[in-house]
Amino acid sequence: MSFCLDTYLQQSDNYEIHASRAGFKDCAMIIRFKADEVVYIKPGDQVLGVRVIGIPPIPIGIDEKKGTVFIPYTKPCHGTSVVELPIDEEEIDNIRKLNTQ
Amino acid sequence: MKALVLLGCPETPSQTPLSIYATHKLTQMGYDVTIAANPAAKKLVMVSDPENHYINKMADLEKLLGEINEGDYDLLLGFVHKDAAASFFVTFYHLLNTKSIALVFERDMDLVEEYTNMVAENTDATVVSVRAFHNPTPIKVRLDKVLKELE
Numbered sequence: 489m490s491f492c493l494d495t496y497l498q499q500s501d502n503y504e505i506h507a508s509r510a511g512f513k514d515c516a517m518i519i520r521f522k523a524d525e526v527v528y529i530k531p532g533d534q535v536l537g538v539r540v541i542g543i544p545p546i547p548i549g550i551d552e553k554k555g556t557v558f559i560p561y562t563k564p565c566h567g568t569s570v571v572e573l574p575i576d577e578e579e580i581d582n583i584r585k586l587n588t589q
Numbered sequence: 590m591k592a593l594v595l596l597g598c599p600e601t602p603s604q605t606p607l608s609i610y611a612t613h614k615l616t617q618m619g620y621d622v623t624i625a626a627n628p629a630a631k632k633l634v635m636v637s638d639p640e641n642h643y644i645n646k647m648a649d650l651e652k653l654l655g656e657i658n659e660g661d662y663d664l665l666l667g668f669v670h671k672d673a674a675a676s677f678f679v680t681f682y683h684l685l686n687t688k689s690i691a692l693v694f695e696r697d698m699d700l701v702e703e704y705t706n707m708v709a710e711n712t713d714a715t716v717v718s719v720r721a722f723h724n725p726t727p728i729k730v731r732l733d734k735v736l737k738e739l740e
Contacts, residue, residue, distance in 0.1 A: 511672040512707075531680035532654075539654050541673075541680045543711050562676045564627045564650065565598035 493538050493561060496573070503573040506558065508566070515560045515568040516547050522570075523549025523558045529586040535559055536579060542568070548583055550575075557583065590619055593657075595667035595681055596626035596634075596650070597674030603694065603725040604668050605633040610729060611666060613643045614736055620664060625650045650677070657684055664739075665689040665714075675707040682712045689714035690735055696722035 497503060507518050520526055528545035529535070540546055541562040549558030549572075557575040562568045575583075592615045596608055612622045623646040624634060631647055638644045654677075662685055667678035669691050682689050691708045695701045698720050705718040717735050721727045 512676045530683060531676075532684040539680070539684075541654070541676050543676060543679055543707060544683070562673050564596075564630070564671070564673050564677065565600065567671070567673050568676065 493536070493571070497571070500573075503571055506570040506572060508569040510568055510570075512542050512560060512562065512568045515570045516542070518570050519547040519549040519558045519560065522572075523547075523551060525550040525552065527583050527587045528589045529583070530588060533586050535583055535586075536575065545588055548586075550580055550583065552580065555580075590621065590663045591661070592620035592622045592664040592666060593653075593662040593681070593685070594622060594624045595665065595678060596624060596630045597668050597671050597677065598627070599630035599633050601668075601670045601694070602723050603721060603728055604630070604670070605637055607692070607725050607728055607732070608634055608668070609638055609643045610725075611732060612645075614732070615664070615666070616643070616645070618736065618740060622646065623648050623662075625653045627651070654680070654684075657681070659684065659686045661685065662687055667691050667714075669693045669704050669708060670695050672704070672707075675704045678708060678714075679711045682714055688739075691716045692728060692732060693718040694721040694728050696720065 526547045532539045542560050556572050558572045560568050561571050615622045625648045627650050669675050669678050691714050693704045709716050717731045719727045
């Protein structure tokens with residue numbers, strides 16, 4: 489699946505920003521606090537076809553009931569945000585396979 | 590030998606001159622140097638070296654992130670002066686798995702310590718830390734020292 493998060497956030501409205509312009513550690517804490525299930529991945533592992541930036545272990549939150557994923561999203565000048573966006577079941581399984589813990 | 594110079598947000602005044610200086614030094618050492626930066630940081634470097642006397646290759650940071658693989662570069666040199674820059678450096682370090690140097694600088698000593706710890710605890714990179722913002726000299730002195738150790 490080819491996916492550009494920047495483009496998605498510009499062209500969609502079915503996502504939620506839980507934190508923005510924050511430090512990575514704060515965003516990691518928010519994901520652990522908000523998500524029912526947390527999978528820990530390595531820096532550079534791909535979620536939705538995008539390499540995730542961060543400090544290991546990088547938490548990825550999963551809300552299976554809502555069908556959403558919480559990911560940290562880092563930009564050089566804007567720090568890290570926590571974005572919750574829809575995801576299909578197959579992608580949730582792909583994320584679970586990346587779990588390092 | 591190929592080196593990747595990783596730039597962060599261009600808000601800090603020392604980054605652009607030091608990126609050109611570091612590229613010059615690494616080129617003299619025999620490295621084929623690529624600077625990876627976001628569009629704003631790239632423009633600052635390009636305007637500073639209009640005839641490419643020092644800069645040879647530039648890459649878009651996020652595009653490169655999606656493309657790089659282990660073995661693509663022999664040296665990673667990263668400018669770490671924000672939380673996001675530390676995250677980018679650690680991520681590139683894990684993807685490239687190569688010899689790496691982090692230049693950590695900030696005007697606030699607490700942040701210097703915080704970013705230094707973020708990099709040191711999550712990589713085996715050589716971490717050079719100094720309190721600096723407008724004046725590039727303290728960073729340049731430490732960069733010279735760490736590059737000399739590479740020779």
